Amino acid sequence: MNPPVFSKTLKKAQAEFNKIHNFLIGDPLVKETLFTSDSRLFKALRIINIFFSFVVFIPIIATIWDFNLPHFLGYLLCAFGVYLTWVFEWTTKSPILEEIRTFTIIQISLHGVFGMWLEFYNKFEIYDFILHITGGMWLVFLIFPLVIGIELLSADSKSPFFSFKIIIITLTIVTTLGVFWEIGEFISDLIFRNYPGYRLAQEDSLFDTMTDFIANLIGTITGLGVFWMNLKKLNKSRDMDSLFERMGKALKDYVNQE
Known part of the structure; x- marks a missing residue:
């Protein structure tokens, strides 16, 4: 008896997810950072970056309840900017050094989360x-x-x-x-x-x-x-x-x- 189509689709999705997960945790080319060649520190910093990259989704979710089109598009652009570093690595196999990715997450969060959502641009x-x-x-x-x-x-x-x-x-x-x-x-x-x-x-x-x-x-x-x-x-x-x-x-x- 052939397995159901849904089961095949689920297995394919799981396989793709595992590929992305393995890529994010372990860079395929350079397992070191700008300031150290310690691969363990690289892995720790990458996990931290993955965790904090979800911060950019906070204003996107919040905007759903109080919808504002230009702000919503701006928040989406911020999220795209954060994940573009991983897309760049995935497609070119040329890595972004992890401290620089941290800087990317901070810079974009300062604009999208603090500047736009928390209105720091208007307050300061x-x-x-x-x-x-x-x-x-x-x-x-x-x-x-x-x-x-x-x-x-x-x-x-x-x-x-x-x-x-x-x-x-x-x-x-x-x-x-x-x-x-x-x-x-x-x-x-x-x-x-x-x-x-x-x-x-x-x-x-x-x-x-x-x-x-x-x-x-x-x-x-x-x-x-x-x-x-x-x-x-x-x-x-x-x-x-x-x-x-x-x-x-x-x-x-x-x-x-x-």
Whole structure:
């Protein structure tokens, strides 16, 4: 007698769930973090990140009872941003270092949970400026290792222009993403400006837009400085170039695959 179709479907779903679970708990390529090569610490930090990533769902659930379309879409975008790091790993096999994932969860939670849901943007005038600074730092920490890894595959790291090149590339990418964020805020304001309870992201002000760009630039330069200084210290005890090169190779192989 053939097993019921529902039983087959359930087994397939269980098998897929086990694959995702095993992937999340144990990175398939690099089982180490930025500041240590201890795989046990990597595993502990990854479990913590998985647990706290569910925080972004709190405002989504809360919005169901007091529905606000622009806020609901914003909360969904925040949740997507958190889980995009795992989607990126799953598809490219190029890992996101766990401390950077922690930074990602914190940064997005500060925006979605505290800024929007708990209304810190309205309660504290400087809150938006601070988050643009930390946002620039976060993007640097997210992008810099991948830029280093890709450049190590095709350039001489001993060249006097190597450091300058990766800094300029990272600065350009982060600044461009900041421009797209401001464009997104502008479009959101145009669409939802008359929606009840919607808070204008740019407040119809060139001053607000320009201070956002300045804060993003401050965060980017600060992030580059902090990352570079820590990288010099880490290189004394670990082969960081090898770690970044493995990350870059995985991403490059994914892009070049047929």
